[in-house]
Amino acid sequence: GNSVTQMEGPVTLSEEAFLTINCTYTATGYPSLFWYVQYPGEGLQLLLKATKADDKGSNKGFEATYRKETTSFHLEKGSVQVSDSAVYFCALNYGGSQGNLIFGKGTKLSVKP
Amino acid sequence: NAGVTQTPKFRILKIGQSMTLQCAQDMNHNYMYWYRQDPGMGLKLIYYSVGAGITDKGEVPNGYNVSRSTTEDFPLRLELAAPSQTSVYFCASSFGGETGRGNTEAFFGQGTRLTVV
Numbered sequence: 221g222n223s224v225t226q227m228e229g230p231v232t233l234s235e236e237a238f239l240t241i242n243c244t245y246t247a248t249g250y251p252s253l254f255w256y257v258q259y260p261g262e263g264l265q266l267l268l269k270a271t272k273a274d275d276k277g278s279n280k281g282f283e284a285t286y287r288k289e290t291t292s293f294h295l296e297k298g299s300v301q302v303s304d305s306a307v308y309f310c311a312l313n314y315g316g317s318q319g320n321l322i323f324g325k326g327t328k329l330s331v332k333p
Numbered sequence: 334n335a336g337v338t339q340t341p342k343f344r345i346l347k348i349g350q351s352m353t354l355q356c357a358q359d360m361n362h363n364y365m366y367w368y369r370q371d372p373g374m375g376l377k378l379i380y381y382s383v384g385a386g387i388t389d390k391g392e393v394p395n396g397y398n399v400s401r402s403t404t405e406d407f408p409l410r411l412e413l414a415a416p417s418q419t420s421v422y423f424c425a426s427s428f429g430g431e432t433g434r435g436n437t438e439a440f441f442g443q444g445t446r447l448t449v450v
Contacts, residue, residue, distance in 0.1 A: 262444075323375045
């Protein structure tokens with residue numbers, strides 16, 4: 221079936237460090253891929269998305285590229301800030317008649333000054 | 334813009350009590366979802382709806398019921414609360430199916446933190 225696997229956390233980085241959070245997926249067909257972010261005490265909000273192979277989603281300095289050959293959608297940021305501390309969720313939407321999202325377990329990121 | 338509105342934000346229930354978590358969206362989305370998020374875990378789908386009058390079970394539907402009488406509202410009902418239902422509940426909505434073609438984002442409410450004691 222369809223599933224999303226993302227790296228276990230928590231991840232702790234110093235400010236200005238490079239961030240990578242790995243995400244791989246299993247899906248039939250051609251899903252759309254998303255990264256959502258959840259700040260403390262809040263709901264999830266979309267960070268970026270990619271709808272087809274080789275697309276790159278980007279927002280707020282974060283990037284992720286839809287790699288069909290490796291079934292991956294890794295999240296990267298060149299220089300993290302304390303304000304990036306949050307939980308990050310990778311998700312896929314395989315559309316069709318259900319159109320529902322499948323989420324990874326989430327990766328908690330803490331950035332220290 | 335209101336987006337997805339959930340009420341209440343917090344609630345403490347006693348075992349065996351019932352309650353309804355309210356969810357409303359003003360974006361004319363056809364798809365709506367209820368998820369639960371347990372501490373340190375990802376989201377699990379409880380129920381979803383692809384349009385008014387149509388609902389279906391997700392991964393963890395036991396102990397819950399839903400209805401979708403209008404496009405805007407998607408309440409979640411807990412009939413006999415149990416400690417295992419202590420969680421944070423998120424409602425979400427999106428365009429889906431042929432309208433969304435699987436590539437549109439879901440918008441989430443702020444969540445309802447429920448404790449059953």
